[in-house]
Amino acid sequence: MQVSKNELLAVLAQFNPWWRGEAIADLPGWRRAAFRELSSWMTQPPAPRAVLLSGARQIGKTTLLLQAADALLRQGVPAANILYATFDHPIVKLAGIDAVISAWREREPRVDGPEYLLLDEAQFIREWGTWVKHQVDFRKDRRIAFTGSAMPLVEAGQESGVGRWHTIRLTTLSFYEYLQIKQLQLPALPRLRSLRDLMGWSASDFYRVTDLAVPYVGHFHEYLVRGGFPQTAQVDSITQAQRLLREDIIDKVLKRDMTALFGVRRVLDLEHTFLYLCMHDGGLLDMVDLCGNLEVKRPTAQSFIELLQATHLIYRLAPFGYGKDVLRARFKIYLADAAIAPAVMLKGKAILEDPAALGVATETAVFKHLFARYYAQNVRFSYWRGKRDHEVDLVAEVGSELIPFEVKYRAQHTGTRELKGLVELCRSRQIERGYVVTKSLTDFGPMEGLDTAAQVMRVPAPLLCYWMGASEVPGDDD
CATH class of the missing domain: 3.40.50.300 (P-loop containing nucleotide triphosphate hydrolases)
Known part of the structure; x- marks a missing residue:
């Protein structure tokens, strides 16, 4: 023109x-x-x-x-x-x-x-x-x-x-980048060349870092509710940050980009689909339930989900495996940022008082950090479900190696009973190492007493997200 x-x-x-x-x-x-x-x-x-x-x-x-x-x-x-x-x-x-x-x-x-x-x-x-x-x-x-x-x-x-x-x-800001933007004066944490380095730490190393990391926990929780967008990270009020996230980012994608780029006409149905996914963040996608609740046909819902992925609002995680088993199975849905669901659902800081919601937000943040760290290396991410319905939240295929990550963001220290899926996967696939993402800073160090030859390391979520986001840290497969 x-x-x-x-x-x-x-x-x-x-x-x-x-x-x-x-x-x-x-x-x-x-x-x-x-x-x-x-x-x-x-x-x-x-x-x-x-x-x-x-x-x-x-x-x-x-x-x-x-x-x-x-x-x-x-x-x-x-x-x-x-x-x-x-x-x-x-x-x-x-x-x-x-x-x-x-x-x-x-x-x-x-x-x-x-x-x-x-x-x-x-x-x-x-x-x-x-x-x-x-x-x-x-x-x-x-x-x-x-x-x-x-x-x-x-x-x-x-x-x-x-x-x-x-x-x-x-991706949205890592926890490490968030701290840099906020210009916070916090105790310096040791650098890791790889998460594998933790396997060689002594007991005194874990105690020392546990003490250093105490001030990071509160900032990690604020990061989960404030969001990893540079604009929201720098706003003083969490309420205002969530409003910006909801109005300036999400609404523009749903109501402007979807129409301009993809010709979407049923914007209200698309918005309802996204709200449904916000209510099921980190969970298995039940297409029958989604279509029944929203009164949309399956091809329409499937198209909406693909568009939401195309505009970087969600990730879809396939089950571990190949071929027909994967095609028939359900996908796991993660939002692009842990703060999206609280912002869209107008929850403010309420998720910090809700252990289940906080666990979901943490799992979303952990996945995003692992994805951001490894995507350039063509790492395939999946979740795993065994024959007894035991699950592992995330499995990274790094070359020929499988590395499982299980998120247990709860007040109690992680015991062997909570890791049946991880043990089953490690034994069946002869996996050498895995990681359990925990809540308490004292829930940090090697797991003992697991019925597997794999080395399993407990890593508190704030530390894992910090190390995965640090720009100087190479990939875990180095």
Whole structure:
């Protein structure tokens, strides 16, 4: 569509203050853990590919792009060779990518060196997959980073995108990142190269860290109810944080993005489906019960669930196994962040007084942290159910190794009776090690008396989430 070039230039000039020699306003000093990976792909790309930042609304994708622009400028890249544009803006969306680049080059003639294109909400670019493919194949002088709030940005262009872009999947803030943003002064915890390191700790190591971690517990509970979105993390009032989460993030996805990107018309039914999932967070999805309660047909409900996953509001966890057994079994549903259910259900801090709800929120947070740590390594996550209906909450397939995680977030110390599923799985699959995620800081250390050869380590949830989120910690399979 034809858009006035003067209007388009005015918008682009507003987005790119460095063209006028001005600094980027209100850029935070903290950085997401993903910044390092993005920066390396922009400055010294391991392969000739674009970079896709994929994740939910309001988790810091735009900030990451602007921080990348700031870092490039500090490294001496000419301001004229950096373009930032968001296709969420109506003028930019209507103009299209070719008009944006033409207007950029008319205002800012190119200087020697690579061009850097930072494109926000690229799902609104017409035929975006074809355009990116063409740029990567034929414009070796350009380095492109683009963002998207919907998984179809990845899926719709997978075939043409093979070898053309590298995906960085962003989750909501980890507990570690949350603490950094809050700028809290807490005792320093030891670094772990891997969770496996805990297997070699002495009794005195566990006692020492238990004492150091005491101040972390209250902040972990606040993190569960406040949420892992940068905007909500920095609001003083938890009530206001949950309102922002509910109105500025969830409602916009359900009522705007679903209509604009996917053409959803039955928004009320979609909202009811999401409310149902909020009430069953971390549980097995019963499609018969969902359809009966909401009076929707199964294909419609299935479509809604796939759309909620596409917009990063939920994760679906398949049962352990392969083939027909998995296809016939029920999926487990986790919300994208532990704070979503309390915010949507208007519970405030009430979950902290509800042991069952607190356990669900913790399991959701644990899964998100493990997923964020391992997704880039193509780790497959599942849950396990044995012949006697004993279960294990999470199983990570890291290469040829299975690593089970059982969440027991309860006041009582974890005993052998509560771990029948874990023991059964470890014995049947000859698993070498597993982890039990606990509540009390004193419920920390190796399990004794289990009828299995596997080494099983109890790790309090605040510590596990801290270590999994710490940017310096490599993967557990290293």
